[in-house]
Amino acid sequence: MEIGSRIRFFRIQNNMTQEELAQEIISISYLSKIENNQTSASIEVLELLCERLGIKLIESEEYAQLKELHDWYHLMVARKREPAVSFYESYECKNSNDSRVAIFFVLFELRYFIFTNQLDKAEAQIKRMELYRDILDIRMSYFYEKFVGQFYYLKNHFSAAMEHFKVAEEILTSSVHFESWETADLYYYKGLNNNRMGKLALSIVYIQKALAIYQSLYDLKRSAECQILLGICYEKINEFEMAEKNYLLAAKVAEGINDSSLLGLIYHNQGVLYSKVGKSNEAIEQFLNSITHKEEHMVIGKLRSIHGLIEEYYKIGDHERCQKWLKEGFALVETHQNLQDFTIHFIYYDYLLNKSENLSRFIEKDALPYFEGIEHHLHVAYYAEELGKIYQENHKYKLASYYFSKAISSLKKHSHLNQ
Incomplete structure (x- = not known):
């Protein structure tokens, strides 16, 4: 340099x-x-x-330090939280004089902040790196684009995330050599992001590419994660048998490697599947199983299952248990940052349970603008439809028609048919 x-x-x-x-x-x-x-x-x-x-x-190239940093990064890719955290806390060369070592440390520290869900620190790191973005070589630029994509994914800015993932893929498929597990990891995240954007056919393509690589590497855990995501894609297009097949394959692997957190993820998605086919009791059982299998740091995962429980208990009219889990959800949200999605979901059910007159205003002024802002079309469709029903019940048919149209439009944006 x-x-x-x-x-x-x-x-x-x-x-x-x-x-x-x-x-x-x-x-x-x-x-x-x-x-x-x-x-x-x-x-x-x-x-x-x-x-x-x-x-x-x-300066002199510190190859041993570079290898050490790349090994740390691989721990994060492999989802090995404890050794990754331990490395960061004990690493002694954070202020290296070697520019390549220093830059790779900053890059992988950004990935570490994302990995440990310290998104405020990740955002500050990205802003600082933008000041010297032009000095990164092609390999550094790949990691920068990929990590910024992962950051935007966690912030629910899926369109922005995809732009960065596309640049990363262009670099990946150029003359720069990367390990096959790195290729698989990027494909997995592109599949994940396409899934959240409602582009399910593309999601399936990328996840199947990642799965093929992980199977060739005998990486059982990452293969199971791909099976779970394939199941989610099939569930969203109402291919319920295919979805259940993928979940069962993933569960078999998770049980074989005794991975409790992976089982928690599978149970949650099985709960979503049972909810969609109208089996509330089975869904509740799986959501409860999911919560018991998730580790303490898996806050978002726990909140998703809690949200699922609240929905199912409300459906079957068990307002006492609904209120109990609503209280659990609020308590968990209050102790963590960047969880606006769940705050909105929980306030919505709180207003529903208490038959609050503020419900329609909350949906119109808070819920819809937030989810429109982050382009979460499925949630926009849900809340627009609920608002339409409220206005219809109150004989405000013009407003009802407007929000029903918004719901339909948002569903089209979310649908895999709109690719």
Whole structure:
């Protein structure tokens, strides 16, 4: 890496302004030219700048550290939470003088923040990296695009996520060599994101590609995750037998490798399937099984199952248990950040149970604008239809017609037929 790019990178990492770095050494305009590799400075000037930054003028590739960082990244890809967290907490080279080591650490730290659901830190990291995005080489750029895509996926900004995943795939299929498990991981996330966008045919294509690679690597856990996602796709297009087949295949693997959290995910999706075919009691049983199998850090997974329980108990008229799980849901949401989806779902059911006069206003002013903002078309359709029913019951037929039309339009956007 050119010395000017190195200086800019380490200055930004040290939270220094150009004025602070240049003070009593050179002018700010001259430093700017150095950082943009537009001029060649003297050795004396470069040494003074590097000394202030705490780095060496001449760097040597630290291959052992690079391998160590890539091994850490692989732990995150393999979903090995405890060793990944342990590595980060004990890693001693976070301020390496080697620019490649330092940049890869920043990149994989971004993935770590996403992996541990520290999205505020991830967002801050992305903003800082945008300041030196142009100095990343092609391999670094791949990881940057992939990780930013994963960040937007978790923020429910699926269109933005897909744009970054597309760029990552273009790099992946170019001349740059990546391990096959890396290819499979990107395909899995593209399948996941397409699923959330309602592009189910594309989702199935990418997940089947990922599954083929994982099976060739004998990666049982990731193969099971692919089977689960295929089941979700088939459930959404009402291919219930295919969905159940995939869930059973995944369950067999999860039981074989004794993976409790994976079983929790399978039970949840079986609950969704039973709910869709009108088997509320079976759905409730699976949602309860799911919660008991999910680890403490799996907050979003627990909330999804709690939401499922609330829906099913409300359907069968068991308002006492519905209220109990609503209380559990609110308590869990209050202790964590970035869970606006569930806050809206729970407030909605709270208003329903208490027959609040504020229900229609809440849907119109809070629920619909939020889900429209993040392009979650299925939730928009659901809440628009519920609002339409309320207005219809109150003989406000023009408003009812408007929201029923919105529901239909949103369903079309979500549907796999609209690809």
